[in-house]
Amino acid sequence: MKLKFTLLFAFIFSTALLKAQDSLMLRKIYDEELVNGKCYANLHYLCKNIGPRLSGSPNAQKAIEWGKKLMESYGFDRVFLQPVMVPHWVRGDKENGVIIIGNNHIPVAIAALGMSVATPANGITADVIEVHSLKELDTLGVAAIKGKIVFFNRPFDPRFIETLRAYGTAGDQRFAGPEAAAKYGAIGVIVRSLTESIDNYPHTGATSYDKAGINIPAAAISTIAANQLSELLKQKNTAPVQFYLKMSCKLLPDTLSYNVVGELTGTENPNKFITVGGHLDSWDLAEGAHDDGTGIMQSVEAVRLLKVLGYQPKNSIRAVFFINEENGDKGGEKYAELAAKNKEEHIAAIESDLGGFTPRGFGFSGASPAFVQNINLKWKKLLEPYGADRLTAGGGGSDIEPLKAKAPGVVLIGYLPDSQRYFDVHHSANDVFENVNKRELELGAAAIASLMYLIDQHGLN
């Protein structure tokens, strides 16, 4: 009885000590970041001195070289590139979109969807048919759609508390809409921008073509213009409502590009990895500040924080700047492929690709209720003072997703900032440095560094 009691006491005591040690380390991480953080200045450089960096572009290559140098300047143990071939799509001239009703010509804000084909050089003009879902195309059929421009106009459902879910349920219009409309003989597609914001920015993003089918040109239209077009379609007009679409985008041959990887090598398990990453490429309409400049700057910052605090990780800690998340996912696939080839054991992979907004917590992809309960028991209290304590099932991200198949046992984790403002800027000309708050960005970097430290110390089981 006495021994048992003593053991129990020792256990409680050592647990309390560990907790106190963890608590102190998290406080150190946050203090260092909030006082001496570098990620906001780094993001400024990325946005203002490099700028848009679509896969295959000269700017993407500049960002790769700069990112590598940045990691080297922090004295990481290893910094290297992972070569990978990526698609190289270019927008060409600024697009031209005009609503036409008889002699009334109304220019509107549009932007080609990523990977779209061009229109003929003189553009196309056709009657517009508004639909709200892919299913509606089936109901309407060829007779109603053939020769027309299909206008997908289903807005975000505002009732979702997390805007990501609204994006998830509206996103098929952009991703699969053009392909589906082409099957019914549409000659072009315009898609309501995927945002809850009523603004005049077209929000681009990739569309996906059926390789066997006919590829038709597709553009995003601003929500203001979409509302206007929809209103005009409802009115009695003297002439049919038509749309003029002119785009000169094209897909060039694949280009050699790179993931950038920086590592603190583990002192006990150098071949076990805890990674954090975001994507280096961005759409071409703006600076890719929130998507995903903040993600890569937080990733390198999280590793820098652990290094500068003198932390010697048991396992290897990596920051990864993935290339080509926006229109191909080739970087994420390559990283996973090399992890398998090099027999790297991945304990956890964290992705920051939901903007640099105020932290709420982390989502654990495919986590069981028991796993979530356990993680909350272990770490919720530690993260609570920093507001990053929502530890839930779900999460992950498209750059780390391929690891699931290639690195068995890996836990995929999505960093979850507040989601309310993300789609105000997402994929639009509004995604600029000025819309990032320094402290929100820094708190995210510190939250990620904290989670990496906890995983390194205690594992995920």
Next chain:
Amino acid sequence: MKLKFTLLFAFIFSTALLKAQDSLMLRKIYDEELVNGKCYANLHYLCKNIGPRLSGSPNAQKAIEWGKKLMESYGFDRVFLQPVMVPHWVRGDKENGVIIIGNNHIPVAIAALGMSVATPANGITADVIEVHSLKELDTLGVAAIKGKIVFFNRPFDPRFIETLRAYGTAGDQRFAGPEAAAKYGAIGVIVRSLTESIDNYPHTGATSYDKAGINIPAAAISTIAANQLSELLKQKNTAPVQFYLKMSCKLLPDTLSYNVVGELTGTENPNKFITVGGHLDSWDLAEGAHDDGTGIMQSVEAVRLLKVLGYQPKNSIRAVFFINEENGDKGGEKYAELAAKNKEEHIAAIESDLGGFTPRGFGFSGASPAFVQNINLKWKKLLEPYGADRLTAGGGGSDIEPLKAKAPGVVLIGYLPDSQRYFDVHHSANDVFENVNKRELELGAAAIASLMYLIDQHGLN
């Protein structure tokens, strides 16, 4: 035994039913707000059609009249004004602030602190002495300070996770600095703007004079200019670093103004009240969007939501637009005085005066650990899906504070949005409608309506 079991079962069953009913009601509140919310459009009107509304100004009176009509248009059971005399301070001409080193004149961004006296008509010029605390004045003494302009330059401590705490610990410089410096013979004061943001906006705010002492002119200086001035003071200069200050602000006689109150009268306890409020007055430098347009628009919206959903409150539910929070607190004091006079029993008073940012939860002023635990047990799960579930001790607000003495038993509650961006805009020309996010504002209104509903249904014990 059987009876006990049956009773227990009935209790559990009815508790579960209640929870389901509460959960459904909260979902209805959020759906109504996110689909048909009015507070963003109302805030637009307040900011763009009325604008700045310092106590005693014609704009404040416009806002009072408009606010009353707005509440009446929603069909509240009672809408009324509470007359109250308020201070009437005016800024006068745009201030003039210049760093002078010999022939080098550097104009910088300043704004008089609220309630400050003017400089003489031609301004004042004096050597500058930089200090970082009120204590430092005691150390320096009259010999070092007399005849000079004291420059308070202690920045926000970035290590606080909640920016409100940084504001709390830096705020004495603005609030009490001028009074303290005057006692050592200073002839003027400039105070580093109370913000963590490095920008060129002076952030104003009230200062408080010792009525028996000498009142000296005091101005806020932008953080960029404060850093510049501090650098110049550190350099070896050919001439002393002086500051030229010219302000023509003045305090006019007190003016008659009003609180605006709208009420849904309780069906069971008409004389028991659950109130929510913010302040109608704002500083004069901008539109008072976050401070506190969002607070009053959320308050009226919370009551509107309950009404439009057909909810019949047991207790009376009130929205209050308090006047004169910024430079006198006369509205809050009057409301409490009348509550006592009219023998109104206040169950709870909620204040929304920390900006219209994404909701985190509510703070319960002076709450015991047992109270906090109980509230969390009762309601945390219900609020969790909406991210407004941080139910903590602390909170309250200066408009509801006087109720503590005048309405015994009242629970004072502060609505707690995320605090990271508040001081970027607070009391500056940057506090405009464009910096408010529609969904963040709406989610706050729904969170407040939800809490009012829960308190009305279940009380706070």
